Amino acid sequence: MPKTKTLVSAFAAILLMAGTASADELAKYDVVDMAIPTSLTGKAGDAAAGEKVFINRKLGNCLACHQVTALKAQPFHGLIGPTLDGVAERYNEGQLRLQVVNAKAINPDTIMPAFYRTEGLHRVLKKFDGKTMLSAEQVEDVVAYLKTLK
């Protein structure tokens, strides 16, 4: 029984950490030529995990706005953003990373949320204030997933 307990609380801790990097622990990054060339975590992301974050409605929820043919088994792809089919051919990894981290650095008027930013936001609900939408690791996983969309 104690074994299960530890497992459960470890799981809860992971859930709490997910998508909640607070301002002081934000990974630093450099923008070079409209791209973030290096990984936020220093490691390559995991594309399979990234696909899950991409789909998950409480995390990336990218399908709220985008369409991806490879995910056509998922119901309801939004029509607000462009299709991401072939996106890896249009952009390099660093450009994809900046698009996910802070799409507004590329197009200040875009509706696409910044998934790794805490500054410059207005009246954020308390439970999300000072937190990023995705963790650095989740951003890297999503970038790895985007790289599979050829």
Added chain:
Amino acid sequence: MKFFWRDITLAVATLSVAVGVGASSANAADWGPYQVEDRRSGYTYMTDESRAMQVDTFQNPGMLWVEEGADLWTTVDGKAGKSCSTCHGDAAESMKGIGARYPVVDEGMGKLKNVEQQINSCRGKNMEAAPYKWESKEMLSLTSYVNHQSLGLPVSVKVDGAAAPFFEKGKAFYYERRGQLDMSCSQCHEDNAGNMVRANILSEGQINGFPTYRLKWQKPGSTHRRFRGCNKQVRSTPFGYGSDEYVNLELYVKWRGRGLPVETPAVRN
């Protein structure tokens, strides 16, 4: 509505109908009074079923609240021993047009007031009765009843003169981004009206049908409940019911729907 991110997990069962009618054939369709120039009521983005439900008085579930409001209209309440009808008589006469032209500037308050606030002001000053709580059954019923007296009349709010500064504030609010998702009303309802966000079709966010009966809630909701819901969807701290911010926003959004018919009680998903 909780959060946008969660909300859109609730698939609209009749999606295909909504897409067919609301989005693809948008330009081709003749929406009659529900479209004025480039402005379209939320009605035109709904499913055929909800539209049919709305226009049939016997099927429209919001009519139960209207009927309840009719009872409250003539019910004496408060220390002054009066009902609404003591002062205003037949609502079909005296309340006609209110739903089309509110919110208005209240000179005494020096700011805008909407229908809910007018009702509570009458209850206080004229009836010496306790105010109704926002979203209470009584408030939803009476606002539904009052606005229903303007059914079909074109929305026409005064936005110049004393109303101008409040209109400008409401407009600024509409274009201001907020929340963790950093989105403005305009980004969804102006830039993307007609587009799908997952299973939901975005409408222009018009308020000519409020209080609207929401099938999802099985009850009506006020304009301010909707504003709060949309703020929370983008993970932004909502303002209070009856706050100046929302009443100003109400005037601006109402103006965006100028000429559209009052539809109260509208039926929405």
